Amino acid sequence: MSERAARPQRRKTRQDWVDVALTAIAEGGVAAVAVEPLAARLGTTKGSFYWHFPNRGALLEAALAHWAERTTTAILREVKSASYDPRGQLKLLITRVVAMAEEDPVGPALLATATHPAVAPVLRDVTRTRLDAVIALFAELGFPTDEARARALLAYSAYLGHTQIAHSTPDLLPSGKEERRLYLDQVLHILTAP
Template identity: 50%
Template sequence: MTRRRAEGPEGGRRTRLSARDWAEAALAAIGEGGLAAVAVEPLAVRLGTTKGSFYWHFANRDALIAAALDRWEESRTEDVIVALEAEPDARQRLRRLFAQATEAAARDPLEVSLLATSSHPQVAAVLRRVTDRRLAYLAELFAELGFPPGEARRRALLGYTAFLGQTHLGRAVPTALPAGAELSAYLDGVMDTLLRPEPGPMG
C-alpha cells in the first residue's frame, strides 16, 4: 500500500493514507469476516489512523465497499490477465492461470467470502462482471487452442466451476485436497481433462 508522509499540526510526521489503502484494508476485513467486518472505526485502528482519514476519501461506508470491490476486480482479475499475456503459449497461460488461482484461493479467503455475500447488491454486480470477464478470457484461451466458439465456452465454464468448487472445498475441508507435488499432478489432470479432444462422430 502506498502512503504519503506529511507534516502534522505540531510539525511532527504523520501518515497520509490513500483511498487504495482503505480499500485494501476493507478487502482484508471482508476476507476475515464478510461485509459485516467493514466498519470505519475498526479499519481506522487497523490502519493506525482516525475516522477523519476515512471521510477525507469516502462519503460513507457504501462508497468504501464499492472502492474495495473495484480493487478486487482490478487486482484479482484484470491484473492477472495482463500478467498472463506475457506468456506466448496459450496452453502455458491456461496452466499458469489455474495454478495461480488455486494457490491464491488457498491462501486468501476473500473469494469465498464474496461468494457467500452474493445477495448483496454491490457484491452481486461486481461478481457478475468478474465472472463474465473470467469466462470470456478462458473461452479465448480455449479458442486459441483450437476449439470452436461453443465448445470453447463450454470448457471455460467447466474449468471455472472446477476452480470454484475447489475453492469452496479448500476453505471447508482443506485436507480433502492434494498439496505439494500431488497438487501439481492434480492440476495436470485437470488440464488433460479440459484439453481432451472432442469425440468424433462415432463418440
C-alpha cells in the first residue's frame, strides 16, 4: 500500500484555495490564477475547486478580499485599538506596514496589474482606506485638513517606494534592528515635523 493511500488526505478548504491563489499572484500575477495548475499544486482535483467557487472570478475576488483584510483592515484595526496617542498609533502603523511591505509579495504583483478589472477596484478601495486612516491620524495630531491630506499622501508614497525597494534592492534598506529603529524614527520625525 502506498504512503498516500495509507494516509487519508485532508479535504481542501476554501481558505486553501484562497492561499494558493495569492501565492500564484505573488509568483506570476493575476494571470497565474488558473484552476488546473492550482489544483495540481494543492494535490487535488478541479472538483474541489468547484465545491468552493463557482468560477475563477469568484476565487480571484475571494483572494483579493483576503489580501485586503490581512494587509489593510486587520492592521488598521490593530492600530485603532492600540492605547497609544495619535503619534504612537502613527509609529505603530509605520512599523507594521514597513514590515508587511517587506514580507508581502502580493502587493507589488497587484500594483503591476493595477488596471486589471478585478484588481483596480480593490487597489482603489485599499488605497483610499489606508489614506483616510493616515489622514485621520495626522488630523488628530493637530494638522489642518489640507496638510493632513498632503502628509498622508507623502507617507503613502514613501510606503510604496519602500515596498518597491524591499522587493527589488533590499540591500539598500537598513538591516540591523537598531538601524531599522533609527530609520523608522527618522521617517516619523520627518512626517510629523511642523
